[in-house]
Amino acid sequence: MAKQLGPGKCVHCGEYVEKRTWDHVFPKGWYPEDSPPDIEKWKIPSCKKCNAEYGSLEEDLGIRIAFCIGPDAPNAKGIYRKALRSMDASKGRNMKDRIRRAKKRDRYIGLIMKGDAIPQDGIYPGFEDKWNRPREDQTALRIYVHELERIVNKIIKGIVFIEDNRFLDASTEIEHLVVSDETAKPLEELLNKYGSRHEREPGIEVIRAVAPEDGVSALYKISIWRQWVLYASVSQRTTQ
Numbered sequence: 222m223a224k225q226l227g228p229g230k231c232v233h234c235g236e237y238v239e240k241r242t243w244d245h246v247f248p249k250g251w252y253p254e255d256s257p258p259d260i261e262k263w264k265i266p267s268c269k270k271c272n273a274e275y276g277s278l279e280e281d282l283g284i285r286i287a288f289c290i291g292p293d294a295p296n297a298k299g300i301y302r303k304a305l306r307s308m309d310a311s312k313g314r315n316m317k318d319r320i321r322r323a324k325k326r327d328r329y330i331g332l333i334m335k336g337d338a339i340p341q342d343g344i345y346p347g348f349e350d351k352w353n354r355p356r357e358d359q360t361a362l363r364i365y366v367h368e369l370e371r372i373v374n375k376i377i378k379g380i381v382f383i384e385d386n387r388f389l390d391a392s393t394e395i396e397h398l399v400v401s402d403e404t405a406k407p408l409e410e411l412l413n414k415y416g417s418r419h420e421r422e423p424g425i426e427v428i429r430a431v432a433p434e435d436g437v438s439a440l441y442k443i444s445i446w447r448q449w450v451l452y453a454s455v456s457q458r459t460t461q
């Protein structure tokens with residue numbers, strides 16, 4: 222598949238542009254190492270600007286989440302190691318790259334919160350301490366809601382484009398739902414009953430239930446590495 226694409230609309234921003242590139246719905250680096258070598262990674266046409274913006278967002282978010290799930294998380298083979306390597310100066314290709322990696326490492330070390338500094342009511346569902354560490358030894362990294370919202374937007378627009386050959390524009394509202402296990406139950410029931418499953422195992426699964434009435438309103442469950450679960454809804458905005 223050629224990297225450059227002809228003119229057309231960008232799936233993310235909806236702008237018509239002369240040149241588009243293929244953007245991965247889930248970044249290449251998020252596919253675990255034991256994904257089948259011939260796995261067809263989902264790709265969508267994107268303008269250069271959106272592709273680049275998502276590239277840096279995904280790099281940052283990928284590292285934060287990799288550290289939250291740890292080195293032994295199942296369905297995420299190699300993800301943690303890759304995050305570490307990306308900030309290992311000794312793995313740099315040249316001096317410039319070694320400096321970049323060292324700076325990156327310093328930056329993330331500076332962002333680590335410890336013990337009482339971790340806001341206990343702000344822990345993303347599923348990312349509670351997994352290692353039974355006493356409170357003072359627990360560490361955390363902040364994950365920004367707007368980043369999660371942007372990634373949810375991207376994944377949903379990508380799946381809708383791939384599955385329905387349709388662009389979601391500003392007339393649709395995509396809402397990221399932060400739910401605990403308990404509040405996820407009614408959503409799980411709906412998804413089990415009406416959902417269709419789209420997967421790139423072992424790392425990626427999307428289940429969605431689309432309302433037959435309009436073909437747009439929908440409920441989504443995005444599961445990455447079986448560790449990081451995002452729920453979202455899509456609805457038509459009412460114009461009044």
Ligand SMILES: [Zn+2]
Nearest residue numbers: 231234268271
């Ligand atoms: Zn764009």
